[in-house]
Amino acid sequence: MKITFNGTDLSIATVEHLSLALDRIDKQPQFELWISVPNGQSLAMLRNGSHAWLMYLRFNGDSGVVTKGNPDHQGTCAYTISNGQVDEHPLSWCIDLEECYKAIAYFFVNDGARYDHVAWQIA
Numbered sequence: 001m002k003i004t005f006n007g008t009d010l011s012i013a014t015v016e017h018l019s020l021a022l023d024r025i026d027k028q029p030q031f032e033l034w035i036s037v038p039n040g041q042s043l044a045m046l047r048n049g050s051h052a053w054l055m056y057l058r059f060n061g062d063s064g065v066v067t068k069g070n071p072d073h074q075g076t077c078a079y080t081i082s083n084g085q086v087d088e089h090p091l092s093w094c095i096d097l098e099e100c101y102k103a104i105a106y107f108f109v110n111d112g113a114r115y116d117h118v119a120w121q122i123a
Contacts, residue, residue, distance in 0.1 A: 001035060001036070001037060001038075001108060001112075002034075002035070002036045002038065003018075003021070003033070003034070003035045003036075004033070004034040004035075004082075005021075005025060005031060005032075005033050006028075006031050006032055006033075006082045007032070007082030007083070012108075015105065015108060015109050018104070018105060018108050019105070022101050022104065022105070026097070026101070028047075029047070029048070029049050030047060030048045030049070030079070030080060031045075031046075031047050032044065032045070032046055032079070032080075032081045032082050033045040033046075033047075033104070035104055035107055035108060036112075037111060037112035039060075040058075040059065040112050041056070041057060041058055041059070041107070041112035041113075041114075042056075042057040042060075042112075043055070043056050043057075043103065043104060043107045043112075043114075044057075045100050045103075045104060046079040046081070046087075046089070047079070047097070047100075048077050048078060048079050048080075050097070051077040051091060051094045052094060052095065052097050052100045053066060053067045053069065053089065053093040053094050053095060053100075054066065054067045054095070054100055054103055054118070055067075055123070056114050056120065063122070063123070064123065065120040065121060065122055065123070066089075066093050066120065066121060066122075066123045067093055067094070067095045067100075067118050067119065067120060067121075068092070068093065068118075068119035068120060068121040069091070069092055069093055069094040069095045070092060070094075071092050072092075073090075073091035073092045073094065074091065074092075075090075075091050076088040076089060076090055076091060077089060077091055077094070093123075095118055099117070099118050102115065102117070103115035103117075103118060
């Protein structure tokens with residue numbers, strides 16, 4: 001499994017190491033995190049402060065799905081990705097930070113399976 005934090009590859013072999021890494025990552029208010037199965041599924045998390053959302057891709061080139069948060073949250077939030085580009089995405093995609101981390105852990109221990117305890121939608 002490949003894990004990339006703000007463009008830097010992380011070496012994580014166990015769920016225990018993943019938990020420790022997520023604790024360190026959580027201290028960063030803004031980041032881009034990718035976790036992927038070789039030649040398979042990928043999960044991305046973008047965070048800016050209390051706003052975070054996930055994108056799940058089934059394969060390289062897939063348009064994927066994104067999390068579906070509260071549809072009443074209007075507006076957008078800016079996210080800086082690892083190459084320095086700033087993208088804006090709807091606040092209605094945002095879910096609780098803890099749910100993002102649960103989805104990442106689930107993906108890790110279930111070989112790229114999608115976490116179904118959050119709602120997903122086509123972007």
